[in-house]
Amino acid sequence: MAAIKAEAVPYRDAFRANPAEPAWLVDARAKSLAAFGERGFPSRRDEAWRFTSTRPLAENFFVPVRRDLAVTANEDTDFGKLGFEGPAYRLVFANGIVRALPSKLPPGLWLGSMSQAISERPEAAEFAISEIDLGGTQPFASLNAALFADGFVFDLDEGVALDRPIEIVHLGKSALPTSIYLRNSVRIGAGSEATVIETYVGQGAYWDNVVTNIAVAEGASLTHIKLQDESREAVHFASARISLGWSARYRNFGLTLGANLSRNDIQVLLGKGAHANIAGAYLQRGDQDTTNAVVIDHAEPDATTQELFKGVLDERSHGAFLGTIRVREGAQKTDAKQTSRALLLSDRASVNIKPELAIFADDVKCTHGAAVGDLDKDALFYLRARGIGVDEARRMLIEAFLLETIDTIESPEVREHLARQVRRWLAAEKA
Amino acid sequence: MLEIKNLHASVEGGREILNGVSLKVKAGEVHAIMGPNGSGKSTLAGILAGRDGYDIASGAVTYDGQDLLTMPPEERARAGIFLAFQYPVEIPGVNNMYFLRVALNAIRRAKSEPELDAGQFLKSVRAKLKLLEIEDDLLQRGVNVGFSGGEKKRNEIFQMAMLEPRLAILDETDSGLDIDALRIVANGINRLRAPDRAIVMITHYQRLLDYVVPDFVHVLSEGRIVRSGDRSLAGELEKTGYAGVGS
Numbered sequence A: 001m002a003a004i005k006a007e008a009v010p011y012r013d014a015f016r017a018n019p020a021e022p023a024w025l026v027d028a029r030a031k032s033l034a035a036f037g038e039r040g041f042p043s044r045r046d047e048a049w050r051f052t053s054t055r056p057l058a059e060n061f062f063v064p065v066r067r068d069l070a071v072t073a074n075e076d077t078d079f080g081k082l083g084f085e086g087p088a089y090r091l092v093f094a095n096g097i098v099r100a101l102p103s104k105l106p107p108g109l110w111l112g113s114m115s116q117a118i119s120e121r122p123e124a125a126e127f128a129i130s131e132i133d134l135g136g137t138q139p140f141a142s143l144n145a146a147l148f149a150d151g152f153v154f155d156l157d158e159g160v161a162l163d164r165p166i167e168i169v170h171l172g173k174s175a176l177p178t179s180i181y182l183r184n185s186v187r188i189g190a191g192s193e194a195t196v197i198e199t200y201v202g203q204g205a206y207w208d209n210v211v212t213n214i215a216v217a218e219g220a221s222l223t224h225i226k227l228q229d230e231s232r233e234a235v236h237f238a239s240a241r242i243s244l245g246w247s248a249r250y251r252n253f254g255l256t257l258g259a260n261l262s263r264n265d266i267q268v269l270l271g272k273g274a275h276a277n278i279a280g281a282y283l284q285r286g287d288q289d290t291t292n293a294v295v296i297d298h299a300e301p302d303a304t305t306q307e308l309f310k311g312v313l314d315e316r317s318h319g320a321f322l323g324t325i326r327v328r329e330g331a332q333k334t335d336a337k338q339t340s341r342a343l344l345l346s347d348r349a350s351v352n353i354k355p356e357l358a359i360f361a362d363d364v365k366c367t368h369g370a371a372v373g374d375l376d377k378d379a380l381f382y383l384r385a386r387g388i389g390v391d392e393a394r395r396m397l398i399e400a401f402l403l404e405t406i407d408t409i410e411s412p413e414v415r416e417h418l419a420r421q422v423r424r425w426l427a428a429e430k431a
Numbered sequence B: 001m002l003e004i005k006n007l008h009a010s011v012e013g014g015r016e017i018l019n020g021v022s023l024k025v026k027a028g029e030v031h032a033i034m035g036p037n038g039s040g041k042s043t044l045a046g047i048l049a050g051r052d053g054y055d056i057a058s059g060a061v062t063y064d065g066q067d068l069l070t071m072p073p074e075e076r077a078r079a080g081i082f083l084a085f086q087y088p089v090e091i092p093g094v095n096n097m098y099f100l101r102v103a104l105n106a107i108r109r110a111k112s113e114p115e116l117d118a119g120q121f122l123k124s125v126r127a128k129l130k131l132l133e134i135e136d137d138l139l140q141r142g143v144n145v146g147f148s149g150g151e152k153k154r155n156e157i158f159q160m161a162m163l164e165p166r167l168a169i170l171d172e173t174d175s176g177l178d179i180d181a182l183r184i185v186a187n188g189i190n191r192l193r194a195p196d197r198a199i200v201m202i203t204h205y206q207r208l209l210d211y212v213v214p215d216f217v218h219v220l221s222e223g224r225i226v227r228s229g230d231r232s233l234a235g236e237l238e239k240t241g242y243a244g245v246g247s
């Protein structure tokens, strides 16, 4: 038996095989647990984790949540103004366990919980467990495979354009350090169109560990929005692995406001002629710390990628952006552009931006740009010289700075929903 | 209304730019300040509006008897001071209309006047746009974003017309305007003339002063007002240049 890392021991000990689960899953869980045990937590010596501290996780054992754990989260009071106001097919999770399902679904759509899918729709569950970890950098995804209790499964048939977004709401609530594991699967059939909005919110000290596998079939289009406004004591790690078929389109926008420590891993594998638009905005204050790590893999010709990330860091907060673009041999006519910018609003705030291009084809266009700065002094003076107070002027300029990222979203309702969240953050008291 | 007394100022950590400017502006008056490039005209305007980055070594500025130099820029604007920038700033992502409404309401609140609702605001905007012959669509863009040089200057005067200041300082608002635009802008300025208001125009050209006739003309050179006179001084300068002027 291989040696197990000390930090992995309590998680291994908390693991209970469930004999009611199908054999393939029992097996996958055991293997994943062993893989995590050997690997342990990533450290700053791992290139992909150089700028992300896992110290808050090492200091505490976050007890894995059990299905039978009492959950007192209340949708209305805890969720508040974070919900999407338009019509949506909504799924609600409390501490990682499904609590509410949409009542009526249109034909061609399967939307439900992972616990349900394991028996009713095993191929979707298997897809969610399949490893498409492009960088080999995700030990927490292995831990997730071993311990996940639930998640959402979204299957859309071929040729269906959904009339409203799928909204996935996660409420976390915990008095003691608790770990929550969600395993999600999204499969969009050829030529179909859909939007998924994920929202994370909560109270107390918990660790959300989310893994989502996504396949967008040929000619299909998926818009994937995420609003992360977790409790300020929470840890939020989410990993999305997306594969895009021929001419498929994928748009991802993440707004990071909450959590004490958070990380988004987004890995996209593009097929021929596919298009990925990956954007994000992160706003942090106090001693919050967030990382966006995006790996774009151009495996075939004629595909395009646009990446745009913007951060606003106040007080002692820290942000990081790691952007890898890989263009494999034969992926000719790849067109990829990456932009990452950050505003540092305080002397003690900091950011790390690390672009990485690995290009093995010769007929490609790849650019990246990064900039870190403060608010434009001339613009600030101009606004103040018109009677606008300094705080309001700063808020206006910060919102303007972020606008470009939100503008990558096509739906005006979703754009406004997110712009409202940004304004709410800006209006909030400092930590 | 405005009194500048022996003002000495330098760029933070740099050389002295204003060395002993004194100027008195009373309500109802229009003053023109002329002077060679680099003589300190924009520096003076910036200091009056509250731009930071200057060291005031000595001297004083009062506005309605109040010490102006300790007031933050927004308070000066709320007290009725308006600077039309020589180089209006482009602010992408901040919508022009929204910006103007926030500004106007901030100033109205300071004067204990009720804020304008969207309808009242729009009505006022429409009237003033017409006066300055500005296209509607300019207002839907980011503040000054993609405006031509002349459009930026017109937008400054449009903002002035909306905010109705008591003391307007216009820094080379006439530069870069075509002949028709100059007439339109001058008309906008003249409409603001009133017994309880004052205007200080910084300019290089006699032309503007033909439309907006000043009560006083001053020559600023090397950081000091070296000569003051009535409107005929501008005509004289046009002929002789700055070389022969001053002490």
Ligand SMILES: Nc1ncnc2c1ncn2[C@@H]1O[C@H](COP(=O)(O)OP(=O)(O)OP(=O)(O)O)[C@@H](O)[C@H]1O
Pocket: B011, B014, B017, B035, B036, B037, B038, B039, B040, B041, B042, B043, B044, B053, B086
């Ligand atoms: N931030 C600064 N740093 C260094 N020097 C400055 C700064 N601002 C102004 N100056 C200098 O101060 C002097 C006066 O500048 P100012 O802009 O006030 O001139 P001006 O009279 O408005 O000229 P113009 O007619 O060309 O607009 C110039 O020599 C300029 O280079």
Ligand SMILES: [Mg+2]
Pocket: B041, B042, B043, B086, B171, B172
């Ligand atoms: Mg000047």
